[in-house]
Amino acid sequence: MPPPPASSVQEGGSVFASTGPVGHRKRMRQRVLAHGAGGLADYELLEMLLFYGVPRRDTKPLAKSLINQFGSFSAVLDSVPAVLQGAGAPRGAAALCAQLPDVAACLVRDGGSNRAYLGDWDSLLLYCNTVLRAAERPQMRMLLLDSRNTLLADEQLAWAMPTAKAEAERVQQAVAHVLQRALEVQASAVVSVYLAEPGQDVQTLLQNCTPFVASLRKAAPLLAVSVHDHMVVGASAWASARQMAADW
Structure with a gap:
């Protein structure tokens, strides 16, 4: 599903809402809306996934910490929710991350011409x-x-x-x-x-x-x-x- 236009996102009503004066989440949201998520680093993708379970706090340190602990972004996603929670991920974010590999598998199977990229x-x-x-x-x-x-x-x-x-x-x-x-x-x-x-x-x-x-x-x-x-x-x-x- 494509992201909503920027004008439709209400301040404080989205997981991408601004975190306050710094406005980091708002800038990330605008960056994705303008250029897509393909240009984001692995830790930035994980950072945004963690928004779901961390409404206000900066999630960048936790994203980097999880990648350091598990060794890679894909290893984080391949972990079960209980293990992710033990490593510091909130319950909701851990559950979301653990479901993504199954979603990715469906996209690969059903993607047709959108073949899987395996270059890294x-x-x-x-x-x-x-x-x-x-x-x-x-x-x-x-x-x-x-x-x-x-x-x-x-x-x-x-x-x-x-x-x-x-x-x-x-x-x-x-x-x-x-x-x-x-x-x-x-x-x-x-x-x-x-x-x-x-x-x-x-x-x-x-x-x-x-x-x-x-x-x-x-x-x-x-x-x-x-x-x-x-x-x-x-x-x-x-x-x-x-x-x-x-x-x-």
Whole structure:
């Protein structure tokens, strides 16, 4: 639903009402009305979500504190209300934030041409923790992206988690399939995601995927396809090959 025109918002009657002489909330409201929310920093988006549960007090310190505690904006949204309340979020704001991942998942599923953007850590983790949250585990997914890092295809990759000494033939078959699909959908980049079962150690699984990751990184540039990352995502932890590799 589009925001109401500025003239329709009554002073003191909206979550975006001015907080007094400083008028910080009013300026943020005007900024969003004029330019949209896309230009806001993560902490500013969270700051505005917290307006719902904090009618008058400045919410910027709390927004920054929550991101520091949980590690990212997406991690804050992925937390349950009780945990958010324990970290300092008011009850109403905690409940609202906890519902947003499900809302985001619906938007991704129903967005049609408005494909998901997966060009940064927060958007990628949010996608894994919403759209892929209910997917069967264990399994490997390949996320194929266009030149703007928007999602073209999200498909399962037939893949049995290898041991540390994975057979070279099986690795090559998996890599070939990823690149074949990338060419078919005209993808510019790929992110592979292994969805781990509860209790599995994500760092060990990431290490076991080293032959696959190395082979994919070697072959993909030959077809003008960029490998953005390979991730292992568990129920409460994740690991990134890109972060672990000094030469990525």
